[in-house]
Amino acid sequence: MGSALIGDEIRVSIDCDAAIVTARQKGRALASQCGFPSTDLAVIATAISELARNIVRYAVHGEIILRLLDDNGKRGVEVVAVDEGPGIPDLALAMQDGYSTSGGLGLGLPGTRRLMDEFEIVSDFGKGTTVTVRRWKR
Amino acid sequence: MQVPILKQGAYLIATVQSALTDEDLKQLRDALVGQVSKVRARGVIVDVTALDVIDSFATRTLRDVAHMIRLRGAETVIVGIQPEVAFSMVKLGLTLAGVSTSLDLEEGLAYLNRKG
Amino acid sequence: MSNTQELATATEARLETTASRLRELVSHLRQQRAQLREEWARLITEAKLLTAMTKEEIFAEATSVYDNYVEALETGTYEALQAYARNLSERVIPRGVETHEVVGIVLLLRDVLARSLFAKYREDFNKLNRILDAYEPAANRIAATVAVGFVQERERIIREQQEAIRELSTPVLQVRERLLILPIIGVIDPQRARQLTEQLLRGIRTNRAKVVVLDITGVPYIDSPVANHLVQTVEAARLLGAIVIVTGLSPEIAQTLVNIGVDLGKMNTVGDLQGGIEEAERLLGYKVVPVSETAAQPA
Ligand SMILES: Nc1ncnc2c1ncn2[C@@H]1O[C@H](COP(=O)(O)OP(=O)(O)O)[C@@H](O)[C@H]1O
Ligand SMILES: [Mg+2]
Numbered sequence: 001m002g003s004a005l006i007g008d009e010i011r012v013s014i015d016c017d018a019a020i021v022t023a024r025q026k027g028r029a030l031a032s033q034c035g036f037p038s039t040d041l042a043v044i045a046t047a048i049s050e051l052a053r054n055i056v057r058y059a060v061h062g063e064i065i066l067r068l069l070d071d072n073g074k075r076g077v078e079v080v081a082v083d084e085g086p087g088i089p090d091l092a093l094a095m096q097d098g099y100s101t102s103g104g105l106g107l108g109l110p111g112t113r114r115l116m117d118e119f120e121i122v123s124d125f126g127k128g129t130t131v132t133v134r135r136w137k138r
Numbered sequence: 139m140q141v142p143i144l145k146q147g148a149y150l151i152a153t154v155q156s157a158l159t160d161e162d163l164k165q166l167r168d169a170l171v172g173q174v175s176k177v178r179a180r181g182v183i184v185d186v187t188a189l190d191v192i193d194s195f196a197t198r199t200l201r202d203v204a205h206m207i208r209l210r211g212a213e214t215v216i217v218g219i220q221p222e223v224a225f226s227m228v229k230l231g232l233t234l235a236g237v238s239t240s241l242d243l244e245e246g247l248a249y250l251n252r253k254g
Numbered sequence: 255m256s257n258t259q260e261l262a263t264a265t266e267a268r269l270e271t272t273a274s275r276l277r278e279l280v281s282h283l284r285q286q287r288a289q290l291r292e293e294w295a296r297l298i299t300e301a302k303l304l305t306a307m308t309k310e311e312i313f314a315e316a317t318s319v320y321d322n323y324v325e326a327l328e329t330g331t332y333e334a335l336q337a338y339a340r341n342l343s344e345r346v347i348p349r350g351v352e353t354h355e356v357v358g359i360v361l362l363l364r365d366v367l368a369r370s371l372f373a374k375y376r377e378d379f380n381k382l383n384r385i386l387d388a389y390e391p392a393a394n395r396i397a398a399t400v401a402v403g404f405v406q407e408r409e410r411i412i413r414e415q416q417e418a419i420r421e422l423s424t425p426v427l428q429v430r431e432r433l434l435i436l437p438i439i440g441v442i443d444p445q446r447a448r449q450l451t452e453q454l455l456r457g458i459r460t461n462r463a464k465v466v467v468l469d470i471t472g473v474p475y476i477d478s479p480v481a482n483h484l485v486q487t488v489e490a491a492r493l494l495g496a497i498v499i500v501t502g503l504s505p506e507i508a509q510t511l512v513n514i515g516v517d518l519g520k521m522n523t524v525g526d527l528q529g530g531i532e533e534a535e536r537l538l539g540y541k542v543v544p545v546s547e548t549a550a551q552p553a
Pocket of ligand 2: 050053054104107108109
């Protein structure tokens with residue numbers, strides 16, 4: 001069964017360093033308004049930070065979309081990171097701890113998967129990348 | 139967002155006031171590394187109490203700061219990491235290995251003093 | 255052919271008039287409110303439902319349920335009823351009212367109302383049937399709404415209670431300045447593991463702890479996700495500037511840790527709680543005086 005969207009979604013255009021901070025602050029505020037405990041707020045904000053940074057670093061620009069979900073009374077936050085950048089040629093490799101093409105720590109994608117309850121990544125080489133993550137309130 | 143750096147005795151204390159962009163973090167790193175040699179500090183404390191997120195870039199920059207400062211003969215302590223932030227960091231896979239941490243500024247100073 | 259036509263006409267007529275029949279029904283139920291409510295409250299008592307409540311309380315609730323019920327029939331919307339069902343459940347669950355009682359009273363009301371319809375339309379069997387056709391689906395939906403509302407509320411309360419029990423089951427003890435002990439007893443499931451982490455990390459900050467002794471003597475086994483979680487908790491504590499000493503590690507749990515790739519040599523482990531506390535005091539800079547030595551000292 002699908003989950004329903006509550007309220008309006010928030011879209012943050014990601015095209016510079018400062019937008020990474022804006023996106024995670026908006027995500028935190030949204031989750032806080034939905035009543036997530038503080039541990040989860042940090043978790044959600046951290047995940048947004050990683051996804052937004054990947055957009056700036058690898059795709060130059062894109063968007064973070066934030067949504068509140070309701071699945072039969074269970075509340076959640078959904079974060080979608082979309083870009084039309086170069087895409088990821090080998091997803092399995094990109095999902096490995098420590099793999100980075102930019103000399104980074106290589107923990108953004110695999111770490112975000114650990115932080116969140118649900119994680120989906122779709123990437124078309126040459127066309128762009130979409131990462132969708134969700135965290136449910138317990 | 140500039141991070142103020144104060145000199146207190148043989149130590150430099152950088153107190154983060156609000157969320158930092160990647161650019162702010164790099165500036166902080168360069169400022170600390172530059173000053174530590176200039177004032178011949180023996181220790182550096184970075185107070186991150188105000189940070190509600192420490193992601194992989196911030197962690198990496200903090201780690202770099204500690205390593206570069208060690209090469210200049212001084213010791214770095216990161217103080218004030220919040221419980222929720224610490225939890226997110228380890229979930230992400232970040233450990234700040236090889237970098238000293240203390241509860242707060244007071245503890246950080248006590249740690250550096252013990253080290254002599 | 256003529257049969258089909260008749261059927262089609264009947265369907266149309268039904269659709270057209272369901273609303274008007276419900277209206278007729280609602281006005282009947284409003285007129286008979288006092289009497290039907292009385293009858294219903296009597297049946298509730300007779301059926302020994304809601305025994306945890308007094309007669310007056312039952313009557314007061316019966317009035318509210320009745321009005322909400324009729325309103326749901328009238329408007330065809332169930333939100334108000336749902337909200338009322340939640341609110342009712344929240345009030346009566348702590349008093350020990352069971353699911354079957356709540357379902358029971360709603361079904362009784364459905365029957366009381368149906369019987370009053372039988373009485374009213376006794377002379378016109380066809381009309382009675384049409385009225386019941388309109389009434390039954392709505393009544394069933396109302397019963398389901400109330401029952402589901404009750405069960406959801408009950409689940410929520412049970413979850414809250416479990417949470418509270420878990421919190422109690424992981425005490426954070428400050429044995430002396432800067433030293434915390436967390437004696438953990440029983441199985442650590444993922445939810446308890448999460449709670450343990452939060453309590454430990456918060457405890458470090460609020461007590462300004464430098465060393466934490468995590469005693470797992472009373473933990474029979476852990477699976478690898480929980481083992482991972484424990485290791486992450488130890489790392490997170492270090493980020494706050496505290497050292498965690500794990501004591502009472504059984505050989506099985508030690509094996510689980512090794513299996514997930516933990517280097518036990520890098521973890522602070524001490525055989526038993528007593529040894530852990532001594533190690534903690536040493537780290538804190540206290541001089542540990544053996545018991546025999548204290549005893550030997552002159553008073
Ligand atoms: N949005 C994206 N577009 C293109 N490539 C990406 C994107 N996100 C991640 N990648 C690729 O996946 C790799 C792993 O990403 P990540 O786990 O965040 O680590 P890091 O950013 O530290 O390299 C990156 O180095 C990059 O090659
Ligand atoms: Mg990254």
